[in-house]
Amino acid sequence: MTAGLEDFRTGVRGWCEAHVPAGWRESQTGADDDEFVRFQKAWFAELHRAGFAVPHWPREWGGGMSVAEQIVLYQELAAHDAPRLVLAFVGIHHAAATLLAAGTDEQRRRHLPAILDGEIWAQGFSEPEAGSDLAGLRTTARREGDCYVVNGQKLWASGARHADWCLLLARTDPDAPKHHGISYFLLDMTTSGIEVRPIRNAIGESHFCEIFLNDVVIPAVGLVGPENAGWQVAQATLGAERGMTMLELAERLGNAGFYWLVQACARPDARGARPIDDARVRDQLARFETEIAGLRFLCRDLVENNDAGTAAAADASVVKLYYSELLQRMTDFGAEIGGLAAHTGLVKPMSSGWESGLWVLDFIGSWEWTIPGGTSEIQRTIIGERGLGLPREPGAT
């Protein structure tokens, strides 16, 4: 590790000590929606003032950190138990990656600075009849003059209730083969005809939403990339975005998640016995630490290869699949180790990570990784077909 990087780490460490809000877990436990949104926006603004909000963006737009620096930043944030950026997530990752790769100059100038000022984004991709078969989506966008008129229903749009804008996939050519009739839009969530309804998830939170779109008008300037090339735009940007998000999550798993798991194993039970004194428990911890090390290397490779344009077609799927299932196995282990006491943690603090240390909730919440964003089964199919070149399922379209 170079001296420059160590200086950077010292700087980040000092910043974390001064700025990570004390007692945020307590104040965010059971926090209502308004308090959650206020807290998320304040934390984002704090990170932005320090230059830590969008380290992965290009320098000209306010980022420009090297991959090595980003890793250090995420390590220190995790080690200081910093809150996660939940609300800004889609904006700084998915929206930004899409705009940078396929947006017009005007779209970038309109939205990238706004995201830094706190503009919140949601993603309207899935539909009731288009889950794993996303390209089967039915929401339509009909061209009328210099506008599109959108009708349909979106599902699993995380944070849509608080979103100012939405990334939207809609069908513009119903007669084309399904992957060639979809367009990619930027939708202003204040437009009339939009109704958002929260869906309560398995751990009782309601950040997922349904979006009902009834004659919603999007100006043609809201189209990203060519008409009917929306599927290709989404495919091209999602892989790049995946690496960036995983870099942070892998460092969280390594620095916060694993640390808390070891702590959980050191907690004596009612009879004073500590799980960590059992060699089988230590063996499992060592397995996890080894796998986390592997995950971190893969994430770093993915980001660097994306930057260099050398990432292979299924690299992002390998990382997503591996992270999801490792998270699930680790939280499962935490839940088992935690015993009945782990079942008394009834509410997870808002703004916490996927491994909050409330292991049973974390375990149940881990399906939010193995299902959305392409289920583990879909990722395996992508790895098999695009990564390894195995033949497609006959009849699958």
Next chain:
Amino acid sequence: MAGRYADIHDELRSVAGDLLTKDRPARSEVAWPLLAQTGWIGLEAPESLGGAGATFEEVAIVLSEMGRAAARTSYLGGAVLGVGTLMSLQPGESRDALLQGVVSGAVRAAVALSGDHESAVVDVPFRVERTGGALHVHGRSSFVPDAADAGRLLLLADEPGGTPVVVGVAARAPRLSVTAQPVLDETRRLAAVAADGVPVEDSSMWRFDGDPRQRLRGLLDRACVAVACDSLGLGDAMLAATVSYAGLRRQFGRPIGSFQAVKHACADMAVQVSVARRLVRAAAAAVADGRPDATRAAAMAKSYACTAAVEVVGKAMQLHGGIGYTWESGIHVYLKRAALNRSLLGSPAAHRAQLALGYLARVDT
């Protein structure tokens, strides 16, 4: 610094792959003189002694290719451990001459690294005693890689004062026995070495360059990563073979690879190989640089890659169906070698137990 020769890695990989597989009867011995000609034996040795002045990272690439081919060679004992051991000693006339001899291919060496070659921690299997003015070495070591073919055995021994040293003895020395130990994996040759008062010349007892315990640990780390590289190659080869077979073999009127049950199993194999590759690469770099975290990196690479290889090769046998279980298919060769690698130089559980020592220390302070 690791990565110094990264630009030649692809070429080295491709040359090694070709040499180990093309125009060779499957799994025939890669003759020692041929290995000497390739320059792989002395990759890490200084150019002044006939070596290439490269690093363990390049050795790691050759090792992975040998795994990929399930090659029958004495590279592990003769080069990786032989040269590695000699390079960890204080330079001097007799050491330099032996190193030069090994690098040129003239001398075949093997190293008795531990008592059983099954432990994840350092144990010094031999001891040197001084009786009168003469030195004699005693002790025994089992499963020594490539010892049966060696002309010169390097024994890790405690000298009379208790400091670990390396003793060189001729394979035919009196009161030394080297007994081949057949194992199921026919691509590796292991032997038991017993010394019952073998005379040692003063000029054939060498001191480590630097802290002997650290050097011993470094040798064990190197050996573990070498085996992990081999397992990585085994797994990668069987993944490729399985993907290829699943694309060709048809049942129910379609290639079996189009069935999700097969495709997803291949995807899982690919993920395991990817993780193993990254852990192995990181460990090889740590060993090449002699970094303090090399022992942890080696334990991770050894435990993960050797476990993964058995699973991946086992899945390869399964997905090849009946043909995969035949002697002719050769998959059994990979499975036996993967299983041997898993046990050699410390089981995955033994390495994880070493990793876990840190957790107890962390929570007990």
